[in-house]
Amino acid sequence: MTISNPNPHTASADWWRQALVYQIYPRSFMDANGDGIGDLVGITSKIPYLKELGIDAIWLSPFYPSALKDGGYDVADYRDVDPKIGTLADFDDMTAACKAAGIKVIVDIVPNHSSDDHEWFQAALKAGPGSPERSRYMFRDGLGPNKDQPPADWECIFGGPAWEPVGDxxxxxxLFDASQxxxxWDHPEVxxxxxxxxxxWADRGVSGFRIDVAHACAKKIDDFLGPANPHTKEEIATLCHQMLxxxxxxxxxxxxxxxEVFDIYREWRKVFNEYDPPLTAVAEAWVSSKRKPLYAxxxxxxxxxxxxxxxxxFDPVAFKQIIVDSLAxxxxxxxxxxxxxxxxxVVRHATRHALADDGGYHETSRKYLLNKGVGPEADLALGLRRATAATMMILALPGSAYIYQGEELGLFEVADLPAEERQDPTFFRKPGVDVGRDGCRIAMPWEAEGKNMGFGPGKRPHLEQPEGYRALAVDVEDKDPRSTLNLYRKALGLRHELQCAEELEWLSDDKEVIHFKRPNGWEVLVNFGEEARAIPAGRKVALASSDLVDGAVPTDTAVWLVPA
Structure with missing residues (x-):
């Protein structure tokens, strides 16, 4: 290999622009104290693993005090740690260990809603209608002579009514569960x-924030309620489709x-820029392409x-258009x-691309799993082959990339959890319609023969691993040079070496191939067609997602190429 370009961005204020971020779902990552729930001490114990993997930052899903009515996204206290997950001292130890390993920390912020256990909401319930305490939330009078009808028939995203009565x-x-x-956000105290x-959190060493449901904080609901201009749930659904x-x-x-939401974020940005380097943030915003730049x-x-x-x-034409549009x-x-x-x-992409309908949008794939499960129609080997090829493609693109815990092992979606094991409110609020999200939140398998597959030394995990995870455990894949884990390690290490300016040049109009080049000569070729593709002249393979066939790139395979 002749390209040498040490990764320059991790120590700069622009470290986030092309960072590799590893998402941790804390309750399912590593359980140090044996209570069946992952914790911060467990995360700290696995920082050497994360450093060897080659990541730049971790993103922690919520670890705050929570009744877990929505997997921690029902936050009771935004400035503390759930006792089941640890303490603030444990958090400080974790950030210190991350800093020593050169890993930055991003935490999830959930601004659209709190938990119904939050002290503000409990005070609002006690204070009654018209009180200042209720003005921090979206309380409205019911309809009808007895006010016993909801202000509108709107449905929440998790299913069921979006308006919850409080009895007065x-x-x-x-917008989500009744516990949220x-x-x-018009209230100055909020x-x-x-x-x-x-x-x-910034003063405790956090480098950035992932903003949950970033497109929903600002609301002007009164213009859409009441006899003057009522909007039904069908009209709201139409507006949602038009928005996307x-x-x-x-x-x-x-x-x-x-x-109005951008006024909120401009206010936040002034605070973020008080720090050196400035804090980063990324919006979870399900909006149209023309609106996305406003959030960014x-x-x-x-x-x-x-x-x-x-x-x-898994389609080359669709993928290419997405790349073009996203970079624009x-x-x-x-x-x-x-x-x-x-x-x-979402359903893990190693499973999505194995389904008979090829997965795609997460609700579609969850409905598929609910109806059919992962049966003979699903080719898990094909799904993993396509998933690793697609991942190698995005790792080589300009910009940052996010990977989710366990995808480096090739973990598949667990579709057949019994109803009594499930925890996700979408499963209960959409009975018979949505299988829920628990299948991608299963505990990590660290040791094939260890207790709880190495997840923890005591109780069984809150979402237990299936037997099929044993062959994918870290200690098994670590010893196999051809494992998914070692492919990810090689890819992330090489990505650091090859990373360069945020540009690309398209090299092929072949509709069955994605082929582009970065400014330093790093080429990426992904073959989606049935026929193998030859390696371009003057190039050699630095890394491949699958074995070459007679020196050519077979179907469902990505290769990274450098000058020969």
Whole structure:
């Protein structure tokens, strides 16, 4: 190999632009104290593993005090650690160990809603209608002479009514579970409290934040309620489709993707820029392409997830268009793209690309699994082959990339959890319609023959591993040079060496191939066709996702090429 380009960005203020971020779902990562739930001490114990993997940062899903009615996204206290997961001292130890290993820490912030256990909401329930305490949330009077009808028939994202009665003639809005009342972001105390939260974690060594449901904080619901201008759930659903398609007029939705949300993020950015280097943030914003740059602007959050890849089938034409569009979106805001195939909300992509309908959008794949499971129709070997090829493709693209714990092992979705084992509210709020998200949140397998597959020394994990995970355990794959784990290690290490300017050049119009080159001569070729493709003249293979066939790139395979 003749290319040598040490990774320069990890020590700079722009470290996030092309970073490799590893998402940890804390409750399922590593259980140090044996209570069946992953914890911060467990994460700290695995930092050597993460360093060897070659990541730049970890993103922690919520670890705050929570009743776990939505996997920790029902936050009871934004400035503490759930006792089941650890203490603030444990958090400080973890960040110190990460810093020593050269790994930055990003934490999840959930600003759209709190838990119904939050002290503010409990005070609101006690204070009654019209109180200042209720003004921090979205309480509204019920309809009818007895106020016993909801303000609207809206449905929440998890299924069922979006308005919950509290027994005194008022209802509160919850876009998700009833245990997650929506906050009122027009309230100055709400704004001030989150500023306090950002500073709290930044002062403890956090480098950035992932913003949950970033497109939903700002709401103007009163114009869409009542006899003057009522909006039914069907009309709201239509507005949602138009929003995602980019055909909706600005501020035409009562609670999604409103322009007022950017005032909130400009306020946050001023706080982020007080730190040296400035804090980074990435928006989880399910919005149209034309709106995404607004969330990723330099005076706002700075980055926004590109979810188009995980919503797509394994298709070269679709993938190429997504790459072109996503890079264009990033250029509009001066940001960089974030590439992702799997996370805690979606069916793992090694399984999605094994399904008979080729997965695609996460709700579609979950419904498929609910109806059919992972049966003979699913070719898991094909799914993993395609998943590793697709991952090698995004790892070579300009921008940052996010990988989800366990995908480096090739973990598959666990579709056949019994109902009594399930925890995700979507499973219960959409009975017979959605299998829920528990199948991608199963405990990590660290040791094939260890107790709980090495996850913890005591109780069984809160979401137990299937027998099929034994062959994918870290200690098994570590010894196999051809394992998925060692492919990821090689890819992430080589990515650091090859990383360069955020540009690419397309090298082929072949509709069955994706072939591009980065400015330093690093080439990527992914073959989606049935016929093998020859290695271009003057190039040699630095890494391949699958074995070559007679020196050529077979189907469903990605190769990284460098000058021969």
């Amino acid at each position: 003639g008022q209802y509160y809005l919850h 009342p929506d906050l009122n 704004r001030a409290d989150f500023i306090k939260t950002f500073r709290f 398609e980019g055909t909706l007029d600005e501020d035409a939705h009562p609670y999604l993707d409103r322009n 602007s330099a005076d706002g959050l700075g980055q926004a997830f590109s979810f188009d890849m995980l919503m797509s089938q 979106d990033a250029a509009k805001s001066g940001s960089s793209t974030t590439w992702v195939f799997s996370n805690h909300d």
